Amino acid sequence: MKQKKEFDWFDRPESKRKLWIMLYVVCAALVVPDVFTHRHAYFGFAHYFAFYALLGFVSCAVLILFSKLVALFLKAKEDYYDK
Amino acid sequence: MINDFPPAAILILGALLVPFFKGKAKNWYVILLPAAAFYLISQLQVGSSWQVHFFGFDLTFLRVDKLSKVFGYIFTLNAVAAFVYAFYLKDNTQHMSALFYIGSAIGVVFAGDLVSFYFFWEVMAVASTFLILGRKTEKAQAAGMRYIMVHIFGGLCLLAGIVIYITETGSIAFNAIADRNLGTYLILIGLLVNAAAPPIHAWLPDAYPEATVTGGVILSAYTTKTAVYTLVRGFPGWEILIVVGCIMTIYGIIYALLENDMRRILAYSIINQVGFMVCGVGIGTAMSINGTVAHAFCHIIYKSLLWMSAGSVLYMVGKSKCTDLGGLYKTMPWTLIFGGIGALSISSFPATSGFTSKSLILDGAIHEHLMWVWLVLEVASAGVFLHAGIKFPYFVFFAKDKGLRPGETNKGMLIAMGFMAFLCIFLGLYPQPLYNVLPYEVPYQAYTFTHVIAQLQLLMLSALVFFLFLKLLKRTETISIDTDWFYRKGGRLFYYVMDKALNGINSVSERIFVGGLAGYLGRVSRDGSTRAALLALVPAWVIGGAKGEKLAVKKANVRTALRTGTSPVGITAAIATIFLVVVFFLM
Numbered sequence: 001m002k003q004k005k006e007f008d009w010f011d012r013p014e015s016k017r018k019l020w021i022m023l024y025v026v027c028a029a030l031v032v033p034d035v036f037t038h039r040h041a042y043f044g045f046a047h048y049f050a051f052y053a054l055l056g057f058v059s060c061a062v063l064i065l066f067s068k069l070v071a072l073f074l075k076a077k078e079d080y081y082d083k
Numbered sequence: 084m085i086n087d088f089p090p091a092a093i094l095i096l097g098a099l100l101v102p103f104f105k106g107k108a109k110n111w112y113v114i115l116l117p118a119a120a121f122y123l124i125s126q127l128q129v130g131s132s133w134q135v136h137f138f139g140f141d142l143t144f145l146r147v148d149k150l151s152k153v154f155g156y157i158f159t160l161n162a163v164a165a166f167v168y169a170f171y172l173k174d175n176t177q178h179m180s181a182l183f184y185i186g187s188a189i190g191v192v193f194a195g196d197l198v199s200f201y202f203f204w205e206v207m208a209v210a211s212t213f214l215i216l217g218r219k220t221e222k223a224q225a226a227g228m229r230y231i232m233v234h235i236f237g238g239l240c241l242l243a244g245i246v247i248y249i250t251e252t253g254s255i256a257f258n259a260i261a262d263r264n265l266g267t268y269l270i271l272i273g274l275l276v277n278a279a280a281p282p283i284h285a286w287l288p289d290a291y292p293e294a295t296v297t298g299g300v301i302l303s304a305y306t307t308k309t310a311v312y313t314l315v316r317g318f319p320g321w322e323i324l325i326v327v328g329c330i331m332t333i334y335g336i337i338y339a340l341l342e343n344d345m346r347r348i349l350a351y352s353i354i355n356q357v358g359f360m361v362c363g364v365g366i367g368t369a370m371s372i373n374g375t376v377a378h379a380f381c382h383i384i385y386k387s388l389l390w391m392s393a394g395s396v397l398y399m400v401g402k403s404k405c406t407d408l409g410g411l412y413k414t415m416p417w418t419l420i421f422g423g424i425g426a427l428s429i430s431s432f433p434a435t436s437g438f439t440s441k442s443l444i445l446d447g448a449i450h451e452h453l454m455w456v457w458l459v460l461e462v463a464s465a466g467v468f469l470h471a472g473i474k475f476p477y478f479v480f481f482a483k484d485k486g487l488r489p490g491e492t493n494k495g496m497l498i499a500m501g502f503m504a505f506l507c508i509f510l511g512l513y514p515q516p517l518y519n520v521l522p523y524e525v526p527y528q529a530y531t532f533t534h535v536i537a538q539l540q541l542l543m544l545s546a547l548v549f550f551l552f553l554k555l556l557k558r559t560e561t562i563s564i565d566t567d568w569f570y571r572k573g574g575r576l577f578y579y580v581m582d583k584a585l586n587g588i589n590s591v592s593e594r595i596f597v598g599g600l601a602g603y604l605g606r607v608s609r610d611g612s613t614r615a616a617l618l619a620l621v622p623a624w625v626i627g628g629a630k631g632e633k634l635a636v637k638k639a640n641v642r643t644a645l646r647t648g649t650s651p652v653g654i655t656a657a658i659a660t661i662f663l664v665v666v667f668f669l670m
Contacts, residue, residue, distance in 0.1 A: 010412060033533075033536050034536070052461075052537040060544070067340040071341050075561045077560075081572070
């Protein structure tokens with residue numbers, strides 16, 4: 001009897017490649033409307049082209065790097081409190 | 084009649100009957116109680132109240148206005164879902180403590196005075212502890228103990244504040260507080276302990292992840308959100324809360340990024356989300372207060388949903404560390420889909436409930452021209468997608484296949500998750516029913532083309548950063564030190580110092596007094612008479628010609644005789660004489 005094949009699409013290298021391409025395409029596509037529309041600017045800088053994209057990118061990069069930095073001081077072995 | 088019955092009583096009194104139900108009837112019964120309370124709340128008329136005269140105070144157990152009603156709705160709605168989720172559970176203790184806990188949270192929300200509010204607040208703390216202890220592990224016992232200690236501390240701050248406040252104002256009414264003095268700041272600290280504001284937040288990520296599977300789901304909703312309710316009620320417009328809220332949003336993200344335990348990631352993300360709400364309270368305008376309340380409402384739904392999906396993974400696999408999990412999309416697809424909807428909602432993805440509620444708080448900041456506050460909240464919004472929106476589902480359901488093939492979780496859990504996921508999308512697409520029950524009438528339109536595009540830009544670029552930096556985010560088998568260090572290690576350090584200092588003094592005094600002085604006195608009193616006798620006799624013997632071995636034998640004989648009390652009459656008389664002479668001279 002043949003066993004039902006497991007769904008493993010996300011494990012395949014070619015799927016990962018497709019997902020990467022998709023992610024880049026979506027990111028690029030999302031800044032396109034900024035060329036045509038004028039965002040209602042609450043603060044002077046918020047209406048710049050791709051402002052939110054830049055904000056998302058920079059803030060996440062900074063958050064990750066900052067967390068890596070504090071990890072140097074804050075990370076401990078799992079049995080730290082048991083000792 | 085129905086208009087003056089406190090809905091908290093349904094759950095609290097109902098809890099007492101839980102042990103009398105057997106099998107499935109017990110589960111249906113505990114679902115029915117919050118459903119009945121939900122119906123009762125929907126029938127309560129705004130403005131009605133129920134008072135009891137007690138020790139010279141008029142205690143208001145029921146104060147119905149739009150604010151208390153909206154929290155009442157979500158508390159009971161979430162309870163129904165949580166008990167559907169817990170349909171497999173037969174444990175009386177857990178069901179009863181959950182009902183006491185939820186019931187007293189509803190009691191807090193409808194309490195119209197500080198005394199009855201404080202009463203329910205403390206019942207909450209005690210009842211919730213049993214949801215942690217119910218896990219019955221050594222870790223859970225210890226975490227539960229720390230949990231209750233911190234809440235006792237918070238409760239005492241609150242009590243001291245309330246006593247000062249009542250003495251100064253002469254009123255026990257619980258309304259917006261304007262005075263800023265010791266009493267009101269103590270109340271604020273007491274509330275902020277439950278809101279999990281740093282540095283008094285560590286009880287939450289310490290204890291919640293140690294709770295039972297359903298305990299975690301239930302705990303995630305009530306303690307912090309009753310704190311948000313009380314802040315909205317008592318402290319709207321207190322600017323300090325803007326600062327506290329901003330710190331909370333970032334603090335939660337940084338720690339969630341460092342965490343390895345999936346339920347601890349979700350615990351830190353509660354701090355992050357409550358930060359948005361606390362900030363909204365601090366801004367204090369009608370729009371931002373509406374935003375806080377709407378966000379609390381939606382947050383309870385998607386946060387429960389996230390805890391439910393993490394809970395079903397824990398229930399099926401028995402593991403909760405990201406380093407032990409991965410590849411579960413193959414066998415738990417529904418848990419992934421529902422959990423994923425929760426993850427998108429917490430990230431305020433357009434078409435989910437987070438988008439229609441959080442935007443109100445951000446717009447509240449914009450309308451008050453609080454540029455830095457707005458910027459911090461936007462940065463935090465991007466960070467939410469990073470830690471809760473992607474990290475949690477990615478490491479649990481995708482990442483590296485660890486060979487776990489648990490199969491899908493049970494039906495009750497799936498139905499509860501499906502219901503919550505439906506609410507996330509429903510309120511995301513059609514938020515008007517929620518906007519209608521908010522405390523203030525503020526027309527709001529979340530869906531404008533530029534708003535949606537801006538939000539998508541923010542989130543998708545965050546996703547890009549996550550995958551570009553994936554190597555840096557690899558999970559390690561570590562924990563992160565948080566402020567609970569001070570009472571976990573700090574307590575031990577205190578113990579160590581006290582141990583070294585006090586026991587040092589102890590051992591020195593033992594050496595001096597017990598070993599030295601007492602020993603000396605003992606020796607003196609034991610050997611004194613012999614020495615005195617020998618002192619007098621030896622010269623006499625030496626003169627008499629005794630020496631060498633003979634002298635030694637004589638000495639030994641005297642020592643034995645005196646020790647055993649068998650000395651010859653002559654020697655006894657001699658010693659008595661010497662003694663009398665000594666006494667004579669000493670006198």
